[in-house]
């Protein structure tokens with residue numbers, strides 16, 4: 001039987017004058033790929049911000065491995081295995097590709113400053129492990145050949161992959177991807193689908209929550225889909241159920257089911 005890794009209960013975010021997320025519920029089971037879709041401004045990124053701890057909810061709670069984490073800081077959640085990418089790239093542009101990933105992985109370090117300065121065994125052991133994991137993460141994302149390049153010299157689609165590699169290096173249990181294919185052309189988006197599939201194969205125990213505008217990507221990849229509109233969760237189900245949902249078709253797709261197969265990134 002599958003276990004629920006993350007449970008979101010009545011989660012709400014009220015910004016000044018905007019009810020961005022309105023009492024939503026989600027159950028994410030271990031090892032599954034979930035999609036979160038919805039129109040612009042529906043509240044999707046706000047949901048991810050609350051799950052990652054970059055933003056605290058105004059109401060509701062978040063349970064991770066059956067424990068409440070609603071007000072736990074983001075860094076502590078990352079150490080507990082919740083990793084995320086941002087809708088807009090956030091890389092260390094002047095670092096190498098490999099250093100970008102190593103820096104991200106160091107959030108899980110247990111060595112002290114003293115151990116680092118005195119080059120103690122625990123420091124050396126962990127740093128070796130971080131370097132190995134980071135290289136493996138680059139391999140999973142197919143960009144290991146660029147390890148020594150400066151991050152901002154990579155093509156845009158590879159920078160997007162690098163951001164995901166940074167997440168993989170902390171060996172997350174929950175991977176939150178906020179529009180990883182944003183700004184990619186259709187071919188690059190399809191390649192990214194294959195990369196995410198590969199992540200799922202290499203790490204079958206990892207749970208993935210993907211925000212994505214490209215319906216082809218979501219329908220191809222996700223086992224279960226949540227649909228938001230104006231802060232509310234208007235539907236959830238398998239790709240087939242979502243494809244056939246009258247409410248989704250009328251609210252999200254503007255009344256044309258036909259568009260499901262045609263929508264592309266950025267629409």
Ligand SMILES: Nc1ncnc2c1ncn2[C@@H]1O[C@H](COP(=O)(O)OP(=O)(O)OP(=O)(O)O)[C@@H](O)[C@H]1O
Pocket residue numbers: 015016018019020038039040041042043044045046047087
């Ligand atoms: N920090 C903030 N302060 C005030 N309002 C905000 C803030 N962040 C988001 N909002 C508002 O909350 C609503 C939800 O925004 P959010 O970014 O979560 O939507 P989204 O579904 O991710 O949209 P998109 O598809 O455009 O990325 C929007 O009306 C947005 O303007």
Ligand SMILES: [Mg+2]
Pocket residue numbers: 044045046087
């Ligand atoms: Mg967003």
